[in-house]
Every structure is written in structure tokens, then in C-alpha cells.
Amino acid sequence: MHPPEIRARARSLYLAGATVAEVSRTVGLPYPTVRHWCKDRPEPKRRASALRCFRCRSEAGDPSDRSQFAYLLGLYLGDGHLVVGRVPVLRIFCADAWPDLIAACEDAMRDVMAASVQRVQKQGCVAVQSYGKHWPCLFPQHGPGRKHERAIVLADWQREIVEAHPGDFLRGLFHSDGCRVSNRVTVRGRRYVYPRYMFVNESADIMGLCQWALDLLGIAWRMNRRNSLSVARRDAVAALDRHVGPKS
Ligand SMILES: [Zn+2]
Numbered sequence: 523m524h525p526p527e528i529r530a531r532a533r534s535l536y537l538a539g540a541t542v543a544e545v546s547r548t549v550g551l552p553y554p555t556v557r558h559w560c561k562d563r564p565e566p567k568r569r570a571s572a573l574r575c576f577r578c579r580s581e582a583g584d585p586s587d588r589s590q591f592a593y594l595l596g597l598y599l600g601d602g603h604l605v606v607g608r609v610p611v612l613r614i615f616c617a618d619a620w621p622d623l624i625a626a627c628e629d630a631m632r633d634v635m636a637a638s639v640q641r642v643q644k645q646g647c648v649a650v651q652s653y654g655k656h657w658p659c660l661f662p663q664h665g666p667g668r669k670h671e672r673a674i675v676l677a678d679w680q681r682e683i684v685e686a687h688p689g690d691f692l693r694g695l696f697h698s699d700g701c702r703v704s705n706r707v708t709v710r711g712r713r714y715v716y717p718r719y720m721f722v723n724e725s726a727d728i729m730g731l732c733q734w735a736l737d738l739l740g741i742a743w744r745m746n747r748r749n750s751l752s753v754a755r756r757d758a759v760a761a762l763d764r765h766v767g768p769k770s
Contacts, residue, residue, distance in 0.1 A: 527640070527642065528549050528551065529559050530638075530640055531549060531640065531653075532545050532548075532549050532551070532556050532559050532560060533559060533560060533638075534637070534638040534640065534652075534653050535548060535549075535609050535653050536556075536559075536560040537637075537638060538609055538637060538638075538653045538654050538655060539609070539655055540608065540609050542556055542557045542560055542561065544608060544609075545560065548607075548608065548609070574656055575634075575635060575654075575656035575657070575659045575660050576588075576591075576634070576660075577656075577659045577660065577679070578656060578659060587633060587634055588683050588686065588687060589687045589690045590629070590630045590633040590634050590690070591630075591634050591660065591683055592683050592684055592686075592687035592688075592690035592691040592694070593626075593630050593687075593690040593691065593693055593694040594614075594627075594630040594631065594634055594694060595661075595680065595683075595684070595691060595694060596690070596691045596692065596693060596694020596695040596696075596697070596698065597614050597627055597630070597694040597695075597697060597698045598612070598614060598661055598663075598694075599663070599669070599674065599694075599695065599698075599723075599725075599728050599731065600694065600695050600697070600698025600699035600700075600723065600728075601614060601615045601616075601698040601699060602614040602615070602661075602698075603664075604657055604658060604661050604663075604664035605664075606658055606664055609653045609654070609655060610653070610654065610655060610657045610658050611651055611652065611653045611654075611657070612631065612651065612652050612654070612657045612661070613649045613650070613651040614627050614631075614649070614650050614651075614698070615644070615647050615648070615649055615650075616647060616648050616649075616650055617646065617647050618646055618647055618648060619769075620697075620769045620770060621770075622769075622770040623697050623769055623770070624641065624648050624650060626697070627650045627697075628641070628650055630694075631650065631652045634660065635652060635654050635656065635657070635660075637652045637653065637654040638652065638653075639651070639652045640652070662677055663675075663676075669724075669725050669728065670723070670724035670725035670726075670728075673727055674725055674727035674728055674731070675727065676731065684731075684735060684738075685738060688735040688736075688738040688739050688765075689739065689764070689765030689766075690765070691731075691735050692732070692735050692736065692739070692762070692765055692766060693765055693766045695721060695723075695728075695731075695732050695735070696719060696721060696762075696766045697766070697769060699721060699722055699723050699728075700719060700720055700721040700722070700766075701719070701720055701769065702717060702718070702719050702720075702766070702767070702768045702769070703717070703718060703719075703720060704716070704717050704718075705717070705718055705754070716754065716756075716759075717759050718752055718753060718754040718759055719752070719753040719754075719759065719762055719766070720746075720750060720751070720752055721750070721751045721752075721753075722749055722750045722751075723749060724749050726748075729749065729751060732751060733751065736753070736762075739761060739765070740761070741753060741758045741761045741762055742755045742757075742758040743758070
């Protein structure tokens with residue numbers, strides 16, 4: 523990692539509530555260096571309540587939290603990881619090819635948690651990440667192993683949010699593990715182009731959640747293979763376009 527990234531990571535850990543000593547151990551740098559970064563030019567430490575998740579806050583949060591959460595939940599189930607260490611970190615991997623999607627992912631993390639968000643460049647993709655003690659409250663699905671090797675079940679309160687915002691949830695799923703493609707078909711010498719959506723995921727549970735959210739919106743789907751869902755009927759594609767659209 524480059525020094526500015528380490529410094530940004532140290533500051534975000536500190537702002538998320540870690541002590542200087544904890545940050546120094548986590549980033550593997552001397553205490554005085556980390557203390558200087560965190561304290562000598564301090565940004566105002568955020569009010570503790572601002573860093574709590576909407577599940578733990580006493581006051582009612584902004585309702586836009588919920589639609590952004592539904593989107594983030596879709597991204598997380600598609601291509602996210604939550605590592606629960608001293609300070610938990612939520613990471614979502616976004617391909618370099620879709621810069622608007624990277625920005626949308628960052629916005630969703632900020633809207634949901636008001637925590638700081640970093641981009642870490644990897645080969646061919648960007649990890650959008652945020653440290654915060656409350657991420658596990660929002661993603662109780664975290665656990666050892668890969669998602670398709672364990673059961674993925676939504677908590678009742680998560681189901682309620684998806685039921686209220688199925689389109690946002692689907693946008694997250696299709697942005698991470700889906701795509702909108704153009705099918706070219708030739709019928710009696712004439713060429714037609716049919717757009718359709720695909721969603722591919724190895725987890726039968728996550729596939730079931732995608733089907734459920736499509737059913738909530740009355741959008742027809744079918745399975746091409748065990749791990750691959752397709753939305754191809756013209757009215758269904760038009761309906762999904764209102765919620766998802768092509769990646770950019
Ligand atoms: Zn919480």
C-alpha cells in the first residue's frame with residue numbers, strides 16, 4: 523500500500539472509534555507516526571451517534587438510508603465481504619469497467635453509515651471499503667467460507683426493507699452479479715436484437731432472493747441453468763429497465 527493509503531486507512535480507523543494504539547498495531551507502524559496522523563491535525567471526531575448504524579440509533583434515520591441499504595445489500599450479496607476483526611471492514615469489489623457503479627457503491631456506503639469510504643485499486647477492479655464497528659449489525663449474513671457454501675437468510679427487518687424497496691435491491695444484485703446483454707436473433711433472414719438481463723450466482727439462497735424480489739415487482743423470469751437466471755420477455759425487460767438499466 524502507498525503511504526497516503528495507509529494514512530487514510532489509519533485516520534478512518536481512528537475516526538471509526540479505534541484508539542491510536544489499536545490503529546498503530548493494525549497498520550503496523552510506530553505509535554508516534556500514527557498519533558501524529560490522527561491527532562496533530564485532527565479532523566473533528568464525528569459524533570458517536572453519526573457512526574452508529576440505523577439499527578442502533580435511537581432517533582429515526584433518514585428514510586433514504588433504507589433504499590440505499592437495499593441497494594448495498596444487493597451489492598454485498600453479489601460481490602461483497604465483511605471481515606469482522608477489531609474494526610470490521612465492509613468491502614465490495616467493483617470492476618474498473620464501470621466507474622459510475624463504483625461511485626454509486628461509495629455513495630450507498632456513505633448514506634447508510636456516514637462512515638468514511640476508501641477505494642483500493644486492485645488488478646482490474648476496485649475494492650470500495652469502509653471500516654466501522656456497526657457494519658456487522660447491518661449484514662448479519664457474514665460468516666466464514668464463501669457465500670454459496672453456507673446458508674444466506676435475510677433477517678426479518680432486512681426482508682421488510684427489501685419488500686419496501688425491491689427495485690433498489692435488484693439494482694444491487696444485477697450491478698454486482700448480473701448484466702444487460704443484447705441477444706441477436708435471425709428469423710427468416712431478418713435480424714432482431716433483444717435486450718435481456720442475466721443474473722448468475724452460485725448460491726441457491728441468493729438466487730432465491732433475486733427471484734423473490736422480481737416476483738414482488740411482477741417481473742417474469744426463468745432459469746437457464748441451475749445458477750443462471752434470465753429476464754427476457756419484452757415487458758419484463760422494460761420493467762427491470764426502470765429499476766436497473768445498463769451498467770456504466
Ligand atoms: Zn449497530
